[in-house]
Amino acid sequence: MDAAGKRMKVILSIDPVRFPLTGIGRYTFELAQNLKKIPQIEQLRFFSGHRFVDALPEPELSASPAPASTRNFRQSILKNRLTIELYQLASPLFKQHALRNYADHVFHGPNYYLPPFQGPSVCTFHDLSVFTWAHCHPPERVRFMRKEIALTLKRADMLITDSEYTRQEVASYFNWPLEKIRSVPLACSSDFRPRTSDELIAVLAKHNLQLAGYSLYVGTIEPRKNLETLLDAYALLPQSMRQQWPLVITGYRGWRSEQLHMRIEAAVTEGWARYLGFVNTEELPLIYAGARLFVFPSLYEGFGLPILEAMASGIPVVCSNASTLPEVAGDAAAMCAPQDVETLNQLIAAGLEDEAWRATARHKGLLRAADFSWQRCAQETAAVYQEVIS
Numbered sequence: 001m002d003a004a005g006k007r008m009k010v011i012l013s014i015d016p017v018r019f020p021l022t023g024i025g026r027y028t029f030e031l032a033q034n035l036k037k038i039p040q041i042e043q044l045r046f047f048s049g050h051r052f053v054d055a056l057p058e059p060e061l062s063a064s065p066a067p068a069s070t071r072n073f074r075q076s077i078l079k080n081r082l083t084i085e086l087y088q089l090a091s092p093l094f095k096q097h098a099l100r101n102y103a104d105h106v107f108h109g110p111n112y113y114l115p116p117f118q119g120p121s122v123c124t125f126h127d128l129s130v131f132t133w134a135h136c137h138p139p140e141r142v143r144f145m146r147k148e149i150a151l152t153l154k155r156a157d158m159l160i161t162d163s164e165y166t167r168q169e170v171a172s173y174f175n176w177p178l179e180k181i182r183s184v185p186l187a188c189s190s191d192f193r194p195r196t197s198d199e200l201i202a203v204l205a206k207h208n209l210q211l212a213g214y215s216l217y218v219g220t221i222e223p224r225k226n227l228e229t230l231l232d233a234y235a236l237l238p239q240s241m242r243q244q245w246p247l248v249i250t251g252y253r254g255w256r257s258e259q260l261h262m263r264i265e266a267a268v269t270e271g272w273a274r275y276l277g278f279v280n281t282e283e284l285p286l287i288y289a290g291a292r293l294f295v296f297p298s299l300y301e302g303f304g305l306p307i308l309e310a311m312a313s314g315i316p317v318v319c320s321n322a323s324t325l326p327e328v329a330g331d332a333a334a335m336c337a338p339q340d341v342e343t344l345n346q347l348i349a350a351g352l353e354d355e356a357w358r359a360t361a362r363h364k365g366l367l368r369a370a371d372f373s374w375q376r377c378a379q380e381t382a383a384v385y386q387e388v389i390s
Contacts, residue, residue, distance in 0.1 A: 012110065016028045114152045129300060133224050217251075227264075242272035288313040298338065307325060312365075334347045
């Protein structure tokens with residue numbers, strides 16, 4: 001739908017924008033930057049916590065994860081049910097008070113949540129994993145999000161999802177009108193692009209990696225990402241292939257990841273895997289661009305941004321055909337059922353050795369990635385705003 005139409009005033013919640021940016025934070029940040037360029041939006045206001053703010057937060061150089069003490073403090077708060085329930089009672093009242101004179105605006109919550117608001121409201125649902133994959137989240141997060149999402153469904157005039165798969169899933173799961181949900185695909189940062197060897201040499205040397213000398217997985221270490229299957233499939237490769245092109249894994253330690261880390265450590269000891277942990281936002285695009293192959297056999301995604309980042313970097317992709325991944329990959333990736341270890345093994349082997357397929361996959365991947373842009377995301381989001389005020 002075209003974003004042309006009457007001029008609009010928009011309030012965007014920027015609560016998810018915390019550096020270093022992860023998926024929903026990146027989405028919110030890029031959406032905010034690009035909504036500024038939409039001519040029909042005459043006023044764009046940012047809402048953070050319980051107040052309006054003048055600007056987006058600034059990234060810190062070489063942003064790194066919050067210190068363990070800070071993360072532990074956050075987790076202890078999340079685990080305290082009384083604290084959560086007090087927050088759930090008080091926070092909407094503060095927000096409602098701050099928003100009381102803005103009913104002529106559209107309010108957009110980019111991260112599942114909507115406060116009470118007298119004007120039209122739009123909310124983005126990225127996936128339904130707290131309902132359909134609840135065992136892959138901490139119980140306190142599931143309780144909190146389910147309550148908040150139930151309130152959002154009562155308050156929203158329209159919903160946005162990152163994919164058509166999730167659009168259909170949300171409509172079916174909640175019996176919500178499909179015509180009141182729009183799918184608006186995400187994009188990846190322009191930092192993800194093919195690089196010259198000169199651009200890569202310093203970062204690869206820092207991590208003791210060889211150019212085109214490794215397969216790469218990027219994502220949280222958690223059961224939903226299906227790393228057990230990936231490790232099983234990689235272990236079936238000939239030892240010489242595993243030694244020549246080890247599997248490099250990067251991402252946060254997620255929920256219920258202890259067994260996965262034991263498997264990764266065993267592979268590291270055997271000399272065919274590396275775990276880099278969190279890689280900062282300056283280095284990650286270079287780690288992508290230096291890889292020989294990107295592998296992503298996830299069981300469930302709301303979008304699948306890592307495979308888009310890999311394609312934009314000019315790296316061949318092997319991934320599962322689960323949930324949203326075929327929507328993102330199109331015909332550019334080699335895909336198989338997520339728990340088919342034997343076929344995944346064969347696709348990885350071909351992805352490492354078959355130069356004809358690799359060249360085709362690189363070409364198709366770059367073309368496919370070019371279909372996605374944050375400008376397009378902002379334009380299609382603005383079209384949703386137009387719908388709710390019409």
